[in-house]
Amino acid sequence: MRPSLMKQVEELRGVNSVKIKEASEQGKKVVGTYCVFSPHEIAMAADAIPVTLCGTKEEPIAAAEEKLPRNLCPLIKSSYGFAVTDTCPYFYFSDVLLAETTCDGKKKMYELMGEIKPMHVMNLPQQGEGEENLKFWETEMKRFKSFLEESFDRKITDEDLKAAIKLGNRERQVMKDLHELNRVKPAPLSGKDMMMAQWLKGFNVDKEAGIHLIEDLITETRDMIKEGKSPYTTETPRILLTGVPIGAGSEKVLEILEESGASVVALENCTGYKGLDRMIDEEKEPMKAISEKYLSTPCSCMTPNNSRLDLLSRLAKDYQVDGVVDLTWQACHTYNIESYQVGKFVKEELKMPFIQIETDYSNSDRGQIKVRVEAFLEQIQGEY
Amino acid sequence: MQTLSMGIDIGSVATKGVLLNQDHEILDKVLLPTGWSPKKTGEAVYRLILEKKRLMADSTLDPRSSMNPRVVVTGYGRVVTDFATKAVTEITCHGKGAQILHPKTRTVIDIGGQDSKVIHLSEKGKVLDFLMNDKCAAGTGRFMEVMSTSLGVEVGELSALAEGYKARKINNMCTVFAESEVISLLAEGAAKGEIARGIINSTAQKAAVMLKRMGIQEEVFLTGGVSQSPLFRKALEEELNISVYFRQEAQFVGALGAAAIGLDIKG
Structure with a gap:
């Protein structure tokens, strides 16, 4: 009960690492990024390829711990580990790196990573609301644009930016349409397939090809819906997964949820829906429009971060959710602290079962997580 | 039949x-x-x-x-x-068991061998919310067991050993560090009973924090192996400032x- 095209989506991993090599050898510039705050459109406008860099696997963490503290979030350690061991093809082919001052752990790690490759760090305001913050962020956007113009020795025109925005929006819209297919009850796609498709878009070297593949996947999935095909039943508990980003190698909790009989219907995190919710305004002056879109990202490094609660409440309703799971990485202060507010909001305002699961990339706590997840699903089903 | x-x-x-x-x-x-x-x-x-x-x-x-x-x-x-x-x-x-033994239960605190948990129950005994300790022995029976061993007694004897003594504070929550702390206290000449009392209090304190994090809804029913220790029950009640329900069958x-x-x- 799985769309046949998912196989092709999975193969993107291999395909893209070959494509990035070919593109780089043909003289194309590559901009490596780590975060949903990174304005890919500016890189695209410079005729460069923006890619998300590796950071979702446990393997390189030991190497990272030679320099970084052990009690740091696994995402930061993995990202640095991949860079320092040179085991990420996208990192290898990146000409420049783009990073932002999001959480403390990341911004200090970037100082070390900057020793490996040329890196531009954008100074992200800590408050997402307010005209003065937007203005400041726009000057940071312009600084990044100048950095690319200098690095790649080419002028970025408004026309370049507008074309990039159009393409970026098209990709965003198609990923959003795909995510919204799981509003149907029972959901046609497993949470794991949805996560994989959403996560892999970050590595798409050929944007057009990526968009077409997802369009075809949507068509196939719509046919499945018409025929009433789904891996689940109407009784399957529907879960909204929020919190930290996940990808191949860090999908443990999503996997346990679905192995235990849940259907993860919505992924609020930044590898999922978070970056897709809002498009870039194509009518506005391009740099301003880009700044507005990216600053509106409801990330836990912002204070306050009320728009995350707003997004959660919309998703919970639109996706007919039965419970919310907040996944947080160990030593990720922003998400771990915010979990208290998210839990309170979900339980008291949305009146829904909520659970926080704090873990890392290792498999050592699978047993403990399974107990919590199974108990949570028993709570939702309320059979006993 | x-x-x-x-x-x-x-x-x-x-x-x-x-x-x-x-x-x-x-x-x-x-x-x-x-x-x-x-x-x-x-x-x-x-x-x-x-x-x-x-x-x-x-x-x-x-x-x-x-x-x-x-x-x-x-x-x-x-x-x-x-x-x-x-x-x-x-x-x-x-949740179900506590409701049968004591229908007024709204909060269960269970301290077992390797984990501890707090459960909120509805009037009908349905689980409304729960919290489990992280992957660490702090605040579990295992903590008390390891500490007992370093005092040379069985965990079941800890309460009797502590009876009548004032507690020597154990500061470390981590089992590994707390063990060295106990050894240093012994070296300083502290009485075993004082340390035993400190171990019991430290476990109760950790349990109380978990309970408070979830919010205490009375009545609170204490279950699990650790509930068998009368001094633990006393320490927990003192930390929470409420009376905690207990039964001989609490382990079951x-x-x-x-x-x-x-x-x-x-x-």
Whole structure:
């Protein structure tokens, strides 16, 4: 009960690492990024390829711990580990790196990573609301644009930016349409397939090809819906997964949820829906429009971060959710602290079962997580 | 013939078995140390109850056999048995068991061998919310066990050893560090009883923080192996400033809940 095209989506991993090599050898510039705050459109406008860099696997963490503290979030350690061991093809082919001052752990790690490759760090305001913050962020956007113009020795025109925005929006819209297919009850796609498709878009070297593949996947999935095909039943508990980003190698909790009989219907995190919710305004002056879109990202490094609660409440309703799971990485202060507010909001305002699961990339706590997840699903089903 | 149901709670330290009839009367209860094989011990408890009650239809362990009762298994060993009608988590089972023994329970605090949990219950005994300790021995029976060993006593003797002494504060929550702390205290000449009291208080403090994080809704029912220590109960009540409900059978609450769930299974 799985769309046949998912196989092709999975193969993107291999395909893209070959494509990035070919593109780089043909003289194309590559901009490596780590975060949903990174304005890919500016890189695209410079005729460069923006890619998300590796950071979702446990393997390189030991190497990272030679320099970084052990009690740091696994995402930061993995990202640095991949860079320092040179085991990420996208990192290898990146000409420049783009990073932002999001959480403390990341911004200090970037100082070390900057020793490996040329890196531009954008100074992200800590408050997402307010005209003065937007203005400041726009000057940071312009600084990044100048950095690319200098690095790649080419002028970025408004026309370049507008074309990039159009393409970026098209990709965003198609990923959003795909995510919204799981509003149907029972959901046609497993949470794991949805996560994989959403996560892999970050590595798409050929944007057009990526968009077409997802369009075809949507068509196939719509046919499945018409025929009433789904891996689940109407009784399957529907879960909204929020919190930290996940990808191949860090999908443990999503996997346990679905192995235990849940259907993860919505992924609020930044590898999922978070970056897709809002498009870039194509009518506005391009740099301003880009700044507005990216600053509106409801990330836990912002204070306050009320728009995350707003997004959660919309998703919970639109996706007919039965419970919310907040996944947080160990030593990720922003998400771990915010979990208290998210839990309170979900339980008291949305009146829904909520659970926080704090873990890392290792498999050592699978047993403990399974107990919590199974108990949570028993709570939702309320059979006993 | 009346419907019988057995609940088996395979914990990290002890495996508990309870046999119930339809009226929720406990016909038998058994406790064995889990040891190294949760599967074998679970099976041993199962057979022991069957044999004692002469319920064995034949020598097989088939729960579908007409004479045998239904069996619901819980605890960390719930996934390893092959004779269970159903496996249910210890959270749901503790909720159910606490509701049967003491219907006024709205909060269960269970301190077991390797984990501790707080559960909020509705009036009907449904789980509303729960919290479990992280993957660490702090605030669990394991913490008390390791500390007892460094004092040269069994964990069951800790309460008696501490009786009549004032506590020496144990500052470390981490079991490994707390062990060195105990050794240093011994070297300084502290009485074993003072340290024992400190260990009990430290565990109670950790449990109280977990309870407060969830929010205390009275009445609070203390379950799990650690509940057997009268000084622990006292320390917990002092930390919370409320009285905490306790029963001699408190260690069997999970198994009891599992057995009761077995009665609800249709067919």
